Amino acid sequence: MPEFICEICSDGFDANKYNKLYKEEIPIIYISKMYDYYPSLTQDSTQFINILQERIKAVGEIIVYEQESHFRGTFLGKDLPLGITLVTPRRNQTTASDGSTIEVKLHQDMSILDDAPLYTFLMGIQNHPKKPVYTTIVSNKVLYDSLSEDARECLQKPLFKQNKPTSYSKDIHFEPRFRPLLVMDKEKGPIFKLRPIDSEEIQPQGDEAIRCYEELKTKRDYAAEHSTWKFELKKGDILLIYNHLTIHTRDSFEANYDDTDRKILRVYVSDCKGGSDSNSSISVLTAPTVPPACGSSSAIRRYGNTTRCCSNKHHFGAWEIKGLGGQSPFAIYEDSDGDEFWNCSCGRINDKYDRGKCNRCGEQLV
Numbered sequence: 017m018p019e020f021i022c023e024i025c026s027d028g029f030d031a032n033k034y035n036k037l038y039k040e041e042i043p044i045i046y047i048s049k050m051y052d053y054y055p056s057l058t059q060d061s062t063q064f065i066n067i068l069q070e071r072i073k074a075v076g077e078i079i080v081y082e083q084e085s086h087f088r089g090t091f092l093g094k095d096l097p098l099g100i101t102l103v104t105p106r107r108n109q110t111t112a113s114d115g116s117t118i119e120v121k122l123h124q125d126m127s128i129l130d131d132a133p134l135y136t137f138l139m140g141i142q143n144h145p146k147k148p149v150y151t152t153i154v155s156n157k158v159l160y161d162s163l164s165e166d167a168r169e170c171l172q173k174p175l176f177k178q179n180k181p182t183s184y185s186k187d188i189h190f191e192p193r194f195r196p197l198l199v200m201d202k203e204k205g206p207i208f209k210l211r212p213i214d215s216e217e218i219q220p221q222g223d224e225a226i227r228c229y230e231e232l233k234t235k236r237d238y239a240a241e242h243s244t245w246k247f248e249l250k251k252g253d254i255l256l257i258y259n260h261l262t263i264h265t266r267d268s269f270e271a272n273y274d275d276t277d278r279k280i281l282r283v284y285v286s287d288c289k290g291g292s293d294s295n296s297s298i299s300v301l302t303a304p305t306v307p308p309a310c311g312s313s314s315a316i317r318r319y320g321n322t323t324r325c326c327s328n329k330h331h332f333g334a335w336e337i338k339g340l341g342g343q344s345p346f347a348i349y350e351d352s353d354g355d356e357f358w359n360c361s362c363g364r365i366n367d368k369y370d371r372g373k374c375n376r377c378g379e380q381l382v
Contacts, residue, residue, distance in 0.1 A: 050262050051153055051245065056252025061092060061141070064252060065100070068139050068281060071254055076286045079133050081126065083184055084284075091141070091281070102141075104279045105271035116271040116278070121233075122154055122240050122263040123212040126284060128181055132209075133284035136257040136264075140249030141279040144269050149278055153245040153257060153264045160198075160206040162235045170228035171198035177219040181211070194221065197232065202378070204260050210236065212265070240265055249280055259284075 057067060072078060078099035088095070089102030096102060105116040126132040138151065160168065176197050180190035197218070199207045210232075211217055220229040247255050257264055271277050 050155055050258050052254075052256040053247060054254040054256075056140070056250065056254075059251060061251075064139060064141065064281070065091065065097065067252075068100070068137065068254060068283065069097075071256070072137060072283060072285055075135055075256065079284045079286050081284065083126075083128075083181075083188060096281070099283055101282045102279060103282050105273060105277050107273050116269050118213060119268055120212050120265045121210065121214060122152070122159075122236050122265045123210045124208060124263055125257075125259050127209040127211060128178070133259055134287045135285040136259050137281075137283040137285060138249055138255045138257070139281040139283075140251050140253040141281060142277070143248070143250055144278040145272070145276045147269060148248045149267045149269050150246040150248050151255060151264060151266045152240055152243050153247075153262050154239045154243045155262055156206045156208055156260075158243075159208060159235060159239050159263065162239065164231065167228040167231045168198065170224055171232060172196045172200065173225075175221045175225035176229070177221060179217050179219065181217055182213075182215070197229070201260070207260055208263055210263055236263075 054071065078097075080099040084101055087101045087103070089104070090096060091102060124132055125136045143149070163171075174194040174196050176195055177192055178195050179192050184190055195209065197209050199209065201207055214233065218229075220226045247253070249255060269278065
């Protein structure tokens with residue numbers, strides 16, 4: 017644990033007092049609006065999954081993403097429950113999840129989605145054998161305040177081409193699209209749609225976009241370097257990250273590619289709490305995903321045939337573009353059951369029950 021862990025405390029929390037208490041090894045759980053940190057309650061690994069699920073149950077429900085299924089892994093010789101992923105280095109390093117030496121940048125988890133999970137849970141299973149590896153958190157507001165006014169405006173425009181992430185399997189079809197990297201939410205404030213690796217996955221379009229993207233990356237790296245929210249997840253520790261209010265990263269490290277490597281468990285969680293019965297099983301939500309590639313084994317498993325998977329020339333899977341509603345700037349889609357969905361300019365995907373009004377920004381569908 018770093019010496020100082022709180023830089024912005026709206027509830028009057030005395031960080032210096034916490035520092036003193038922590039040095040005296042008095043166990044404290046500090047709950048902030050940006051993250052929750054729970055020191056380990058036990059070193060008995062057989063209890064870790066149950067403890068993690070109890071923490072999750074108090075907050076919401078586990079979300080299962082098809083894009084993450086190939087990272088799932090095992091723990092204590094058993095397959096992990098749906099939605100719980102083992103994050104540890106692998107020799108074929110292609111993503112931030114399996115690459116220890118890949119330089120991971122401040123990012124929002126699952127930022128590829130318009131509706132990224134509200135929470136990310138991380139649980140320490142095994143430390144790196146030679147060096148501490150820290151998870152760093154930065155408030156979105158801190159990064160936003162550091163940007164110039166021009167950059168703030170530019171980043172909210174759909175001037176950035178989003179290409180298929182390297183973490184997606186070949187079976188998952190992905191249609192490149194143009195998107196903003198900053199979304200302003202009326203309740204949550206600035207939300208940055210930052211990816212964990214600087215690559216061709218994000219391509220700014222035009223001189224204006226290139227300039228503000230470079231400023232964003234420079235200010236992002238500065239914020240990571242100077243953040244005081246840094247956590248070494250030791251065995252049994254749990255860190256809950258508020259994924260809409262913050263961005264986070266972790267240190268790079270040399271992997272051994274054996275059973276001594278750093279291991280953590282990661283879970284994405286919604287804000288929809290299940291039943292109040294504490295003895296009930298954990299709830300799991302299956303999130304809508306980008307349709308799989310036409311004719312792929314995933315498509316056949318999902319739809320039973322490739323006809324529904326490839327309903328139109330755009331290859332949107334079960335989604336069919338219906339065009340524009342009157343003079344509306346919103347694309348309207350129809351799924352295989354005939355239900356309509358529409359995509360607001362703010363990035364939010366709304367369904368027919370939203371009655372023509374975006375439930376994020378309030379803009380009307382005309």
